[in-house]
Amino acid sequence: MIEVRHLTRSYGATLALDDVSFHIGRGEVVGFLGPNGAGKSTCMKILTGSLAPGGGQVRLGGLDVSAAPVAARRQVGFLPEAVPLYPESSVRDFLFFVAELKDLPRDAIAEQVARIMDRCGLLTVADRLVGHLSRGFRQRTGLAQALVGDPPILILDEPTTGLDPHQIVEIRQLIRGFRGEKTVLLSSHILAEVGQICDRVLILDNGRLVGEDRAENLVDAAGTATVRLTWEGSREEVGKALAAVVGEDAVRLTATGAEVAIAGNPVEIKPKLVESVLRAGGKLQGLEDRGPTLEDLFLRLTGADAGAHAADGFRTSPAASPQSPLPPPPPPPDSDEVPL
Numbered sequence: 204m205i206e207v208r209h210l211t212r213s214y215g216a217t218l219a220l221d222d223v224s225f226h227i228g229r230g231e232v233v234g235f236l237g238p239n240g241a242g243k244s245t246c247m248k249i250l251t252g253s254l255a256p257g258g259g260q261v262r263l264g265g266l267d268v269s270a271a272p273v274a275a276r277r278q279v280g281f282l283p284e285a286v287p288l289y290p291e292s293s294v295r296d297f298l299f300f301v302a303e304l305k306d307l308p309r310d311a312i313a314e315q316v317a318r319i320m321d322r323c324g325l326l327t328v329a330d331r332l333v334g335h336l337s338r339g340f341r342q343r344t345g346l347a348q349a350l351v352g353d354p355p356i357l358i359l360d361e362p363t364t365g366l367d368p369h370q371i372v373e374i375r376q377l378i379r380g381f382r383g384e385k386t387v388l389l390s391s392h393i394l395a396e397v398g399q400i401c402d403r404v405l406i407l408d409n410g411r412l413v414g415e416d417r418a419e420n421l422v423d424a425a426g427t428a429t430v431r432l433t434w435e436g437s438r439e440e441v442g443k444a445l446a447a448v449v450g451e452d453a454v455r456l457t458a459t460g461a462e463v464a465i466a467g468n469p470v471e472i473k474p475k476l477v478e479s480v481l482r483a484g485g486k487l488q489g490l491e492d493r494g495p496t497l498e499d500l501f502l503r504l505t506g507a508d509a510g511a512h513a514a515d516g517f518r519t520s521p522a523a524s525p526q527s528p529l530p531p532p533p534p535p536p537d538s539d540e541v542p543l
Contacts, residue, residue: 232378236405242410278356294320429463429493441479
């Protein structure tokens, strides 16, 4: 559904995208991972037709974004990092307005808007002014406008930025629900984000595609997840309780609490750690995710350990070397894309 070949873009003397190539198949949820300034937003703006490429080619559903810009844009629902909303409009009226802009048949607008509001959890605030919504509901409204017109491709730029933990979980669940139904490309600079949402990950650094792999391999490539817990109460008793969950070797007591290495799924294990603190008589003060971090991954990909990780199975992209551009992967067997 998304085909990018040798994409480049410069801002003056600054090369924002340097020979970037990738393919995303129908129904995939793929993450763009990279630090701020890596080129993620620039690439997404080109994919959505709001920025012209400096070179290369982009196809969406077989349509070239430069040769057929209007038709290509109809394939895409876009959620930018700064969601453009009208604060004086109600949620329902805003989505009706978006539907009219997208030239939906008038007799189909009401039904589609109602269905989208239901899916995005907006029915309870449908008649509330957008300017009076919480940050979480504004983000849901932004996602809803991207869904208007039922586009087969969704491009989401930092969809959970600025949300609280509860809101982040809700938005992640919404995005995961599109798997197999829509082709989704989302950007993030948070390692855990793409690991929990995406099937596959593309890693950008300084405008280059430096690696790609399955999302489940990404965390393994970065290293073991670690959490730091602090509490009031007995260090020894709580330490024993934590060790009963993850093993003695995984717990390191500190002056203020403990650091715990998590070998399994953090989503399942962290609640058990909290329960163990409480059962041991401790009063939990904090739980901080300490990694693996994006920095850990980039050290392995671009630093001294990059070669070792390639040997472990993580695919470091040839695009990390200026002399070796990344060849686009072949479309999957069931792809209906037009060959470039």
